[in-house]
Amino acid sequence: MIGWFRKLRDAGVLGMNHRNAEYIMPYNPRCNYPLVDDKIISKQRAEEAGIRVPRLYGVIEIEYQIRGLEKMLGDRKDFVIKPAHGSGGNGIMVITGAQHGRYRRSNGMLVTLEELGHHISNILSGMYSLGGQPDCAIIEQRVEFDPLFDQVSYRGVPDIRTVVFKGVPVMAMVRLPSRMSDGKANLHQGAVGAGLDMGTGRTTTAVHMDRYIDLHPDTGAPIAGLQIPNWDDLLELAARCHELADLGYLGVDIVLDRHEGPMVLELNARPGLSIQLANRASLLHRLRRVEALESIPRSSRERAELARKLFAASQPPEPQIVQCA
Amino acid sequence: MNKLHLRLLALGLLVLGLGTTWYKVSVIGLPLERDAQTEIWTVEARITLNADDGPTQVGFAIPNNPPGFNVLGEAFVSGRFGLARESDGINRTALWTSRRSSGNQSLYYRIQLADDRADEPITVGAAPEFPERPDYQEPYASAVEALLDEVRAESADIASFTRRLLLRYNSDEPGENVEVLRSGAEDDLEHTRNIIHILAGARIPARPVKVLELSDRLSRGSLKTYFEVHNGTEWVPFNPRSSQRGYPKNAVVWQWGDDDVLRLSGANNASVQFSSAVSAREAVRVAEQRAAQRGSLLMDFSLFNLPIQAQNTYRVLLLVPVGALVMVLMRNVVGISTFGTFMPILIALAFRETQLAWGIFLFTTVVAFGLAIRFYLENLKLLLVPRLGAVLVVVVLLMAAFSVLTHQLGLDQGLSIALFPMVILAMTIERMSLVWEEHGPGQAITQGLGSLAVAIVGYLVMFQPMVEHLVFTFPELLLVILALMLLLGRYTGYRLTELWRFRHLIMNKGAP
Numbered sequence A: 001m002i003g004w005f006r007k008l009r010d011a012g013v014l015g016m017n018h019r020n021a022e023y024i025m026p027y028n029p030r031c032n033y034p035l036v037d038d039k040i041i042s043k044q045r046a047e048e049a050g051i052r053v054p055r056l057y058g059v060i061e062i063e064y065q066i067r068g069l070e071k072m073l074g075d076r077k078d079f080v081i082k083p084a085h086g087s088g089g090n091g092i093m094v095i096t097g098a099q100h101g102r103y104r105r106s107n108g109m110l111v112t113l114e115e116l117g118h119h120i121s122n123i124l125s126g127m128y129s130l131g132g133q134p135d136c137a138i139i140e141q142r143v144e145f146d147p148l149f150d151q152v153s154y155r156g157v158p159d160i161r162t163v164v165f166k167g168v169p170v171m172a173m174v175r176l177p178s179r180m181s182d183g184k185a186n187l188h189q190g191a192v193g194a195g196l197d198m199g200t201g202r203t204t205t206a207v208h209m210d211r212y213i214d215l216h217p218d219t220g221a222p223i224a225g226l227q228i229p230n231w232d233d234l235l236e237l238a239a240r241c242h243e244l245a246d247l248g249y250l251g252v253d254i255v256l257d258r259h260e261g262p263m264v265l266e267l268n269a270r271p272g273l274s275i276q277l278a279n280r281a282s283l284l285h286r287l288r289r290v291e292a293l294e295s296i297p298r299s300s301r302e303r304a305e306l307a308r309k310l311f312a313a314s315q316p317p318e319p320q321i322v323q324c325a
Numbered sequence B: 001m002n003k004l005h006l007r008l009l010a011l012g013l014l015v016l017g018l019g020t021t022w023y024k025v026s027v028i029g030l031p032l033e034r035d036a037q038t039e040i041w042t043v044e045a046r047i048t049l050n051a052d053d054g055p056t057q058v059g060f061a062i063p064n065n066p067p068g069f070n071v072l073g074e075a076f077v078s079g080r081f082g083l084a085r086e087s088d089g090i091n092r093t094a095l096w097t098s099r100r101s102s103g104n105q106s107l108y109y110r111i112q113l114a115d116d117r118a119d120e121p122i123t124v125g126a127a128p129e130f131p132e133r134p135d136y137q138e139p140y141a142s143a144v145e146a147l148l149d150e151v152r153a154e155s156a157d158i159a160s161f162t163r164r165l166l167l168r169y170n171s172d173e174p175g176e177n178v179e180v181l182r183s184g185a186e187d188d189l190e191h192t193r194n195i196i197h198i199l200a201g202a203r204i205p206a207r208p209v210k211v212l213e214l215s216d217r218l219s220r221g222s223l224k225t226y227f228e229v230h231n232g233t234e235w236v237p238f239n240p241r242s243s244q245r246g247y248p249k250n251a252v253v254w255q256w257g258d259d260d261v262l263r264l265s266g267a268n269n270a271s272v273q274f275s276s277a278v279s280a281r282e283a284v285r286v287a288e289q290r291a292a293q294r295g296s297l298l299m300d301f302s303l304f305n306l307p308i309q310a311q312n313t314y315r316v317l318l319l320v321p322v323g324a325l326v327m328v329l330m331r332n333v334v335g336i337s338t339f340g341t342f343m344p345i346l347i348a349l350a351f352r353e354t355q356l357a358w359g360i361f362l363f364t365t366v367v368a369f370g371l372a373i374r375f376y377l378e379n380l381k382l383l384l385v386p387r388l389g390a391v392l393v394v395v396v397l398l399m400a401a402f403s404v405l406t407h408q409l410g411l412d413q414g415l416s417i418a419l420f421p422m423v424i425l426a427m428t429i430e431r432m433s434l435v436w437e438e439h440g441p442g443q444a445i446t447q448g449l450g451s452l453a454v455a456i457v458g459y460l461v462m463f464q465p466m467v468e469h470l471v472f473t474f475p476e477l478l479l480v481i482l483a484l485m486l487l488l489g490r491y492t493g494y495r496l497t498e499l500w501r502f503r504h505l506i507m508n509k510g511a512p
Helices: A002-010 A016-027 A030-037 A039-048 A063-073 A113-124 A147-152 A231-245 A275-279 A283-292 A300-311 B002-028 B140-154 B158-169 B176-182 B188-201 B283-294 B308-317 B319-334 B343-354 B356-379 B384-408 B412-419 B422-462 B465-473 B477-489 B496-501 B503-507
Strands: A056-060 A079-083 A093-099 A102-105 A137-141 A159-165 A168-176 A192-196 A203-208 A211-213 A249-257 A261-268 B037-051 B056-062 B069-077 B082-087 B092-098 B103-115 B206-213 B218-221 B224-230 B235-238 B251-256 B262-265 B267-282
Touching: A002 B496, A002 B503, A016 A249, A030 A039, A030 A231, A030 A261, A039 A056, A039 A137, A039 A231, A039 A261, A056 A063, A063 A113, A079 A113, A093 A113, A102 A113, A113 A137, A147 A168, A159 A231, A159 A283, A168 A231, A168 A275, A168 A283, A168 A300, A192 A275, A203 A275, A231 A249, A231 A261, A231 A300, A275 B503, A283 A300, B002 B283, B002 B477, B037 B056, B037 B283, B056 B103, B056 B251, B056 B267, B069 B283, B103 B283, B140 B158, B140 B176, B140 B188, B158 B176, B158 B188, B158 B224, B158 B235, B176 B188, B188 B206, B188 B224, B224 B251, B262 B267, B267 B283, B308 B319, B308 B465, B319 B343, B319 B422, B319 B465, B319 B477, B319 B496, B343 B356, B343 B422, B356 B384, B356 B422, B384 B422, B422 B465, B465 B477, B496 B503
Parallel strands: none
Antiparallel strands: A056 A137, A079 A093, A079 A137, A093 A102, A159 A168, A159 A249, A168 A192, A192 A203, A203 A211, A249 A261, B037 B103, B037 B267, B056 B092, B056 B262, B069 B103, B082 B092, B206 B224, B206 B251, B218 B267, B224 B235
16 A cells, blocks of 8 residues: 555655645635636636636626526527536536527527526525535626537537646646536546647547546547647646736636637636646646746746746657548 | 644644643543443441540541542541541541530541552651660560571661561561560550560661551451551551561551550540441542542543533534544545535434434435435425525425334334434535536435445544543543644645546556
C-alpha cells in the first residue's frame, strides 16, 4: 500500500488534499470566489475586459418573474437556462429549438413552458447552488459549437478546460459529452476527456470514466490528433482570465462558437484533477515548474507563449484529417 | 513557519490532553477500564460504657489518614453526647462529653476506607530524637548488652537490625539472654514495649502502633499492637510477633504512640469492639471522593457532578467529536464520498438506539420508500421547500406505519425507528434523488452506500463501550482529537480512493 502511495507521488499526481491545501487555499483568496461562483458577476467583468462570453438574455431573480418568462424569451427558441451559482454543470438546461408550442432540449426531449418555469423555480430555491442558498437563473445565448468535435461528441457542448496557474496555462483538455453524461461536459458524469498538447493544441490521449480510450465510446471516432483552431489565441484568452478574478489556481472553460470563435463559458476556482488522466501527465510537475519561475510576464500573450514553450509535448501528436461529410 | 505553528499547537493540545488524563489516572485514580471496581472497607467501632451520675467524658482515638488507605467518609453516632474532634498532628481523637448521663451507653464511630495504590513512606509526626540509653538493671543489663552485640554483628542498617533483633527475640529456641528479657512481658502491648525498651539500648527511636486488621464480616475485633522504628527518614513498621516488616495489606493504623485508645472520665466498664465489612463500589465514585479529600479542583469541574440527565446527554454528545474524527479520516484519508458532511454521524447516533442490523434495515427501507415518493412528487412540479416539507411528512408517516406494522407482528425493534433524525432522512432522500437525476443512479447508490458505510464505521467506533467510557471520564481526550484533526487538516497526501482513480498513471509512468 505504501508502495502505491510512493508510486503516485513519484508520478507527480496531484491529489485532492494536496490541491486544496497547497494550491487552492494559498493562491485563491476566499473573497474572490464570488467573482467566479456568481456567473452574472463574472460575465459582467469579462465583458468589461473585452473577453467574449455568451450574451446574456435575461436574469430571473424572484419567483414572480417566472410569469414573465414567455415575454422575456420572446421568439427565442435557442437559449440556455443555468443557475448563477451552479457547480459541476448541474441545473443547466439547453434549449435548441421549438416544436408544436414546446421547447426542444439538447437531449431531444420536449418540454413545455410550464416545465421551464418549474426548472427555473428549482434554480431559484437553491437546488443546484452550492450549499443550497437561494439563487438566480440566467438565460443566455446558446453557443453553436464548432463542428470540429461533431464526430467525437454526443449532443451537448464540448468545451476546453484549461488550468491556469499564476496566469500561466499549465494543462488543458477537451471535454466531450457522451450519451452517459447526458450532454454534460463533466468528466465524472461520464464525459470523455481528451488531453491537449500545449504546444500545438492537438488532442492527444483520452479518458472515459477513469479508463483510457482511443475512440469515442458513442460515435466510435478516433479522438487523438484533432487540431483546435487558433490555439495561440485560445491559450491567451485563458491566460487573460487570470486577471478577471485574481485567482492563482483557476480553471477556465472555453467553448468554440461556430460563428464567433472562442468564448469563455465559465471560470472555476476548484478545477478537478481528472485533467491529469486525460493528459496522462502530472499536474504537480508543471505547477512546480511555474512556481520555480523567477518572474512571470505581465502580458497574457507572453504567458501563453511561455506555456507553449514549457509544456509542449516532446513529440507533437500527428494531426488527424477530419473528413467533412 | 505556518506549519511549525500548527505542529506546536497540536503538540500543546496533545500534551495538555494526555497530561490531564495521566494525572487523573495516576493521582486521582480514575479507572481506564469501564466498570472498574474498588474495594471499600466499612469499619465500625462500638464503644459501650457505664456512665456514672454526673459529667462524663470519653476520648476515643480515631484514624488519621492511615497509610495505604483513602478515607472516603466517617460518621459518629453520639446519642446524648456532644462531639468534638481534636488532633495533635499525629493522632485524632473523638471527644464525647455529656453533662448528665447515667447507665449503659453506646457510642459508634464508622469510617469508610478505600485501598490506595500509592505506597508512600510513613512520615507522620516530627522526626524523633534518639532516645537516651535506659539504665537497665542486672541481670537485664548484661542480657540486653549481649543480645544487642549479637544483632549488631549481623545487621547493616536500622531496619535489618530491628528485624534480626525480632527474630532472635521471638525465636522458638531462645538463648538464656532472651529468656531473661522475655520474662514478665506476655501480652501484646507489654511484648512490644519490651522490644522498644531493648531498641532504646541501641538508641533506635521506636513507637508502638495500634492497628486494626480488617477482614470481611469481622465482628468483635480488637486492635493489635505493632511498632515502628525510625530509620532517619521514615518510620518502618514491624510486626512484633511474626517479626515481619511492614503492615499487612488490610491493616489500618488506628493510633500511633503509647496512649490508650479509649480514655474515660466519669464512666466505667468501657469496652470497644471493632467490626468491618468489605464492599465493591464503582472506581469512579471512589476517585471522586478521593479527589475531594485531596482538595483537587479537577473533579469539582468534572462531568460526574452534573445531574444524571445532563450526564446522559453528554455521554452521547462527547462521542460526536469521535465520530467527526472518523468522518475526517473517511473523507480526507480514505476518500469516501457521502451525502452531507456530518450526516453519517447523525445516522450512527440513531443506530445506537436501534442496534446496528435493524438500523441499517430501517434506514434503507425508509430511504428507498422515500425516494419512490420523491420521484412521484417530481411529476407534480413542486417548489423546493414545500417539496422537502412533503417528503418530511411522508417520512414521518412511513416511520409511524413501520412502527405500527412491526409492533403488530410482535417485533419491538420497529419502535426504535422513531429515534432516526427524520429531517436528516428527508434531506438524504432529497439529495439522493437530486444526485440520482443529475449524475445517474450509479452515483446516487454509490454515495448512499458510502454514507451508510461511514455511518456503520462511525457507529462501531463511537459506541465501543471503552471509547464511551474514556471520553466521558476523560473529556480532555477531546483535545487530543482536536490535535489530530488540526494535523489532518494539513494532510496533503493522497486519498486511498485516489490510488484507484489514478491507477493508470501509476501503471504507465508516462509523465513528461
